[in-house]
Amino acid sequence: MTTHAPAAPDTAPAAPARPRALALAVLCASMLMIVLDGSIVTVALPAIQDDLHFSPADLTWTVNAYLIAFGGLLLLAGRLGDLIGRKRVFVAGLALFTAASLLCAVATGQGMLIAARFLQGVGGAMASSVSLGMVVTLFPEPGERGRAIGAFSFVGAAGASIGQVLGGVLTQALSWHWIFLINLPLGLAAVLLAVRVLAADHGPGLRAGADALGAALITAALMLGIYTIVGTGAHGWTSARTLGLGALSLALLAAFLLRQARAAQPLLPLRMFRSRNVSGANAVQLLTISGMFAFQILVALYLQQVLGYGAAATGLAMLPAAVAIGAVSLLLSARLGARFGERAVLLVGLAMLVVALGLLARLPVDADYPVHLLLIGGGGLVLSALAVLGMSGAGPQDAGTASGLFNTTQQVGGALGVAVLTTLADGRAGALAAAGHPAAEALTGGFRLAFTVAAGLLSVALVLAAVVLRPDVNSMDKSGN
Numbered sequence: 215m216t217t218h219a220p221a222a223p224d225t226a227p228a229a230p231a232r233p234r235a236l237a238l239a240v241l242c243a244s245m246l247m248i249v250l251d252g253s254i255v256t257v258a259l260p261a262i263q264d265d266l267h268f269s270p271a272d273l274t275w276t277v278n279a280y281l282i283a284f285g286g287l288l289l290l291a292g293r294l295g296d297l298i299g300r301k302r303v304f305v306a307g308l309a310l311f312t313a314a315s316l317l318c319a320v321a322t323g324q325g326m327l328i329a330a331r332f333l334q335g336v337g338g339a340m341a342s343s344v345s346l347g348m349v350v351t352l353f354p355e356p357g358e359r360g361r362a363i364g365a366f367s368f369v370g371a372a373g374a375s376i377g378q379v380l381g382g383v384l385t386q387a388l389s390w391h392w393i394f395l396i397n398l399p400l401g402l403a404a405v406l407l408a409v410r411v412l413a414a415d416h417g418p419g420l421r422a423g424a425d426a427l428g429a430a431l432i433t434a435a436l437m438l439g440i441y442t443i444v445g446t447g448a449h450g451w452t453s454a455r456t457l458g459l460g461a462l463s464l465a466l467l468a469a470f471l472l473r474q475a476r477a478a479q480p481l482l483p484l485r486m487f488r489s490r491n492v493s494g495a496n497a498v499q500l501l502t503i504s505g506m507f508a509f510q511i512l513v514a515l516y517l518q519q520v521l522g523y524g525a526a527a528t529g530l531a532m533l534p535a536a537v538a539i540g541a542v543s544l545l546l547s548a549r550l551g552a553r554f555g556e557r558a559v560l561l562v563g564l565a566m567l568v569v570a571l572g573l574l575a576r577l578p579v580d581a582d583y584p585v586h587l588l589l590i591g592g593g594g595l596v597l598s599a600l601a602v603l604g605m606s607g608a609g610p611q612d613a614g615t616a617s618g619l620f621n622t623t624q625q626v627g628g629a630l631g632v633a634v635l636t637t638l639a640d641g642r643a644g645a646l647a648a649a650g651h652p653a654a655e656a657l658t659g660g661f662r663l664a665f666t667v668a669a670g671l672l673s674v675a676l677v678l679a680a681v682v683l684r685p686d687v688n689s690m691d692k693s694g695n
Contacts, residue, residue, distance in 0.1 A: 234352050236411045238362055241345050244308055244404045246369045247397060248338045251315075254380055255280075255331075258390040265390065266324050278441070279328045283335025285625035286437030288343045290429050292618020293481050295344035301412045304348065305405060307340025312401025319394035346601060347617035348412070360551045360602060367597040368539075428473045428481035435466035436622065443633045451637065486616060494682035495603035496623045498675045502564065502596060503624050504631030505571060505671035512635060512668075516577065516661050520654050542595055556599040557683045563595030564676040571669035575662050603683060631668070639664040 255262075255277060263273050295303040314337055317330035349366050353359040384392040442459040449455050474480040487493045517523040517531055550559045601620065643660030647653065 233411060236407075237352055237413070238349065238365065240404060240407045240411055241304075241348060242366055242369045243400075244304075244341060244408065245345055245366065247400050247404065248311065248342060249369060250380065251280075251311075251334065251338070251397065254384075254393045258385040258393050261385050261390040262327070266321070266327065268324055275328050276331055279332040280335040280338070281625070281629060282437050282440050283332045284339045284342075285440045285622065285629060286433055287336060287339035288622040288625060289436070289482060289618045290433050291340045291343035292347070292616070292621070293425075293429075294340075295347065295618075299415045300344040300348050300351075301408070301414055304341050304344050304412070305408050307337045307342075308401060308405050308408060309337070311337030311341060312397060312405065313337075315394045315397035315401060319391045319398075342621050343618035345617065346620060351415075352413075360556075360598070363601045364598045367601055425473070425477050425479055425481040428470055428477060431466050431470035431473060432481065435463050435470055436626070438466065439463035440626065440629050443629045446633045446637060482619065486619075490682055490684055491603045492616065494678065495600050496619060497682070498560070498564075498679045499600050499620070500623045500627040500630075501671050501675035501678070502567075502600070503627030504634070505668040505675070506567065506596075507628050507631035507635070512639060512661050512664050513574070515636075515639075516658070520657050520661075539597070550595070551599060551602065556602045557679070559595050560599035560603065560679055560683070561676065563599065564672060564679060567596065568669055568672045568676060571665050571672060575665040575669060577658050577662055577665070631671075635664040635668060638667055 259273060259276065262268065262276060268276070291303060291307070311334055314330050314333035318327060318334065321327035321330055346363075346366065349362050350359055353362040380393075380396075384390075384396065438459060442456055442463060445459075446456055470482075471484075474482050474484050513535075523531060639660035641660070642663040643656045646656035646659045651659070
């Protein structure tokens with residue numbers, strides 16, 4: 215079977231430029247709200263703990279409940295978008311996310327807040343899973359698509375750091391409730407605009423591909439896998455709990471893949487993986503996001519735990535890196551991709567990140583910070599190129615599924631990266647402290663080890679991208695190799 219063409223044929227009539235630009239703005243603004251929510255909560259955790267009397271272990275569930283629902287449902291939600299219409303799933307997800315934000319804001323107890331955060335994750339998964347597929351369908355021409363994906367990637371790159379700044383300001387100036395209340399006007403406006411400006415699309419219906427067994431298997435596998443990963447900080451990687459749940463998650467994943475190979479209407483058509491760019495881009499993204507999370511999470515910890523920065527100051531210190539990534543993604547990535555090809559742009563970006571994380575393994579940075587900022591800007595090249603490559607083999611009927619798959623590998627990579635790298639950093643810091651090193655020196659030694667491992671992950675991603683990915687994303691892999 216031949217690999218399908220890109221998400222929409224280049225010969226399809228394009229919508230007027232202004233409505234398409236407005237539709238892209240709605241998609242980007244909606245995703246910015248969801249991305250912000252992923253990081254804005256982390257700054258407010260101490261205030262939430264004091265107000266609702268969370269124990270340290272229970273407090274993590276205000277983050278984990280969101281991550282489990284979000285990462286676990288992306289693939290299922292993407293397939294639903296292909297079957298019943300991506301606009302319908304997107305708007306429903308935004309509405310649920312907004313309503314759940316209100317529940318978070320008025321939560322008076324631990325259980326209510328955790329349940330509301332889970333619902334936020336469900337709504338975020340629904341909206342996020344189909345958004346990239348909608349972008350590539352809106353802009354079928356390669357040059358326009360590259361610019362649109364660059365803008366979309368800018369939102370993801372900048373959102374996390376902006377969330378840290380905004381979370382610190384709102385929590386200190388008002389209260390933690392406002393980090394959720396701010397979503398209400400934004401969410402309502404986004405829903406109303408999405409209903410008006412996004413073109414309606416109609417899938418073949420649930421009967422055309424409602425693989426209930428496949429949906430149950432993959433959702434259970436992903437949720438259980440992410441649950442296992444986020445629990446390693448408390449239980450360890452070699453505990454019976456971690457190994458047992460991890461094995462069960464892998465068994466569910468294997469059963470899902472077997473089901474997809476045999477089902478008449480699979481939830482995840484395995485034909486998509488016949489494209490080397492689709493398979494390779496998702497594998498590269500898993501490694502890349504695992505490593506890149508080291509910069510966002512570990513540098514923030516270094517600034518606070520070693521240099522003594524406050525929450526708001528840490529967010530402001532991280533903002534220049536986000537701006538650098540966003541500027542490269544928005545202003546350069548599409549132009550470079552059109553001229554040199556997405557694979558070449560990806561390789562350059564990955565090389566820059568390897569060098570940047572390698573230099574960060576020599577903390578403290580001091581006067582070399584501008585050099586690191588320039589090199590971290592390579593993330594803007596990587597994110598956009600990966601998105602184009604990851605969607606390059608999806609036909610119109612599979613755009614939502616491909617988008618959900620791409621977002622799923624991103625979430626799993628992020629969860630893995632945070633769990634592995636923070637565990638390594640804590641273990642190394644503990645060993646150095648036990649050996650008599652001062653606290654700041656011990657912490658710094660832990661961060662150095664984590665950055666070294668992160669650079670190794672990016673190096674593997676660079677080699678994989680060079681070997682597996684094809685230079686021309688628009689040439690279809692007819693042979694299935």
